[in-house]
Amino acid sequence: MGVKIDPLKCTACMACELACGYHRDDAFALLSSCIVVYRTRDKKDYFGVILKEEEDLVIARPEGLEVKRIGAVEEGGGGGDASAKPMLLREACDLCEDRDDGPLCKQVCPVDAVYLD
Amino acid sequence: MEFLASDQIAIVDLASGEVETEEFSDELCQEKIGGAGINLALYNQHADGDPIVLGAGLFTGSMVPGSCLGVVTAKSPLTGQVAHAPLTQYLGMELKYSGFDYIVIKNAAAAPTMLWVHDGILDVEEAGGLAGLDVWAAVDQVRADKGDDLIQVLGTGPAAASSDLACLMNNYWPSGDRFGLGHALAAKNLKLVAIRGLGLLEIADDEEFVDQCVALQGEVKGGVWAGKKGLLDLAKGMGQDALADWLAPLVHRHRANFNTPFAANSFLFLQGDPSALPEPEEAEMGVLLTDLGAAALFQQMGLELGDAGAILKQCAKLGLDAGLAAKVCLDGGKTDAAAISGALEGLSGPVEGLSGPFSPATPKTAVFGVDQAGDDAWWTRRQAVAHIFGLDPLFVLLAPELSEAKLVELAGIGTELEFSQEGLDAVIAEVCG
Incomplete structure (x- = not known):
């Protein structure tokens, strides 16, 4: 089971990113989130979500999901845009293992773009 | 603190x-x-x-x-x-x-x-x-x-x-x-x-x-x-179905403000296919509508949506409030796209x-x-x-x-x-x- 993202439901509100940051830091911060909205291509209206898992970087693009092995990304780049630059240094998703209610990102997504499968 | x-x-x-x-x-x-x-x-x-x-x-x-x-x-x-x-x-x-x-x-x-x-x-x-x-x-x-x-x-x-x-x-x-x-x-x-x-x-x-x-x-x-998204649904929610219908052909996607459940911004594609999802080659595809003010006035004036979008983009680059500009133009009798576009530089109140x-x-x-x-x-x-x-x-x-x-x-x-x-x-x- 893992966190999944429907990029066409996503509205780039960053609630998931904020929730993940809280899970990591017990404060509101965005620097350690393992789920990140990439949002630097404003003028193209192109945005999506990147999730770091133990072995994969999941890039939820509007046109579909792309899964990259972490090692391949480290060697070849291509892990998204500036929003995701530090992703490889961050801890991987642990499904908020300390929470009885499961991943906080899923719980706070207002449009159910984040789900478990 | x-x-x-x-x-x-x-x-x-x-x-x-x-x-x-x-x-x-x-x-x-x-x-x-x-x-x-x-x-x-x-x-x-x-x-x-x-x-x-x-x-x-x-x-x-x-x-x-x-x-x-x-x-x-x-x-x-x-x-x-x-x-x-x-x-x-x-x-x-x-x-x-x-x-x-x-x-x-x-x-x-x-x-x-x-x-x-x-x-x-x-x-x-x-x-x-x-x-x-x-x-x-x-x-x-x-x-x-x-x-x-x-x-x-x-x-x-x-x-x-x-x-x-x-x-x-x-x-x-x-x-x-x-x-x-x-x-x-x-x-x-x-x-x-x-x-x-x-x-x-x-x-x-x-x-x-x-x-x-x-x-x-x-x-x-x-x-x-719940279940609603963007300025099209907002227009409908305000009883302005004609405005929503006017905007719909060029709307690409809807975006929310930070941590805000309702997505209140809608992007108008001024070139290409608004239903296309892959990242476009072009650097600029259109303009983000962040409220309905200007669009409603342009629709009221009878402008084509593409022309209105171009004016909105022109206003965005000039740093001009499109809603106010549209109102000043309407009050001054300028209601066609060419006249409005030509008047933007130098336009002022009250x-x-x-x-x-x-x-x-x-x-x-x-x-x-x-x-x-x-x-x-x-x-x-x-x-x-x-x-x-x-x-x-x-x-x-x-x-x-x-x-x-x-x-x-x-x-x-x-x-x-x-x-x-x-x-x-x-x-x-x-x-x-």
Whole structure:
């Protein structure tokens, strides 16, 4: 089971990113989130979500999901845009293992773009 | 302020280029709460410097649903009154995490200037190289110069130097300022404020605060906005089906403001296929609509949507408030696309009917059947609540769950300070003028 993202439901509100940051830091911060909205291509209206898992970087693009092995990304780049630059240094998703209610990102997504499968 | 804050206020004197910092005291927060409440107190404190005050609300950047809003408080060139302009999308959040809770900008610079705000540092920099650039080029230039595409830019465009219809720009898009504050910024020779927020906000009782935010998120999720998205649904929710039908052919996707459940921004593709999803080759595909004001007037004038979109894009690059520009053109009898486009450079006010401290970019008419909507006193009070706590000014109209009692309770949990309904009433009265 893992966190999944429907990029066409996503509205780039960053609630998931904020929730993940809280899970990591017990404060509101965005620097350690393992789920990140990439949002630097404003003028193209192109945005999506990147999730770091133990072995994969999941890039939820509007046109579909792309899964990259972490090692391949480290060697070849291509892990998204500036929003995701530090992703490889961050801890991987642990499904908020300390929470009885499961991943906080899923719980706070207002449009159910984040789900478990 | 130890919690939900960066604990720092900057006082910038553009005339001397000096920056002073002050502690953001618990007492100030307890008395004025945040956002427009504290902005106004700082404005009055520094009134002799004709200040423009930037501030974040108490909950801006937090997990309270709708927590996107920053506020700019200044005297409007159009109304002559102090106004509170909204900073939505990611700009309010970025300010909150920048290391400053409030920035007071006093006096005027002798030469084109920009402010660079990041990591608790505020630099006053010369901006001669940006002075002649349009809004979009200036944003791109600043991000390239600083090497960070996530910098959020509160800026102005070429229109700001001479037109009182110039609005504050939020990166490439209009901010929702309907008060001509772009012109006020330009009068200080301040081209833009570049902000990057990489900070952290401590929470007094973090588990209780987050639990209550999650519960609140669950409550608002079933609200009147549920299942609706973007300005098309908003137009329909206001009974303007013809406007929605007019906009629909060019709408690409809808975007929300930071941590705001209802996505209130819609992108118009002015080239290519609006239904296409892959990343376009072209660098610029169209324009983001952040409210319905200008679009409604252009539709009323009988413009083709593509022509209206081109005018909206032209306004965005000039830093001109499209809603005000459309109204001035309509009042002046200019109702065809070529005449409007040709008149934009050099267009200025006055604008009839502007009043009050809050932007009419947030609709005053009933939306999605919310009972109280359309009641001017109720609308003004909800805007005050939004601008004090840092909440999306549209979403507070759609989410009665964000009640004043709940927000006062959350303020206490998040900060360990004592707040009361009576205290909130007093701040609301002040910011409403």
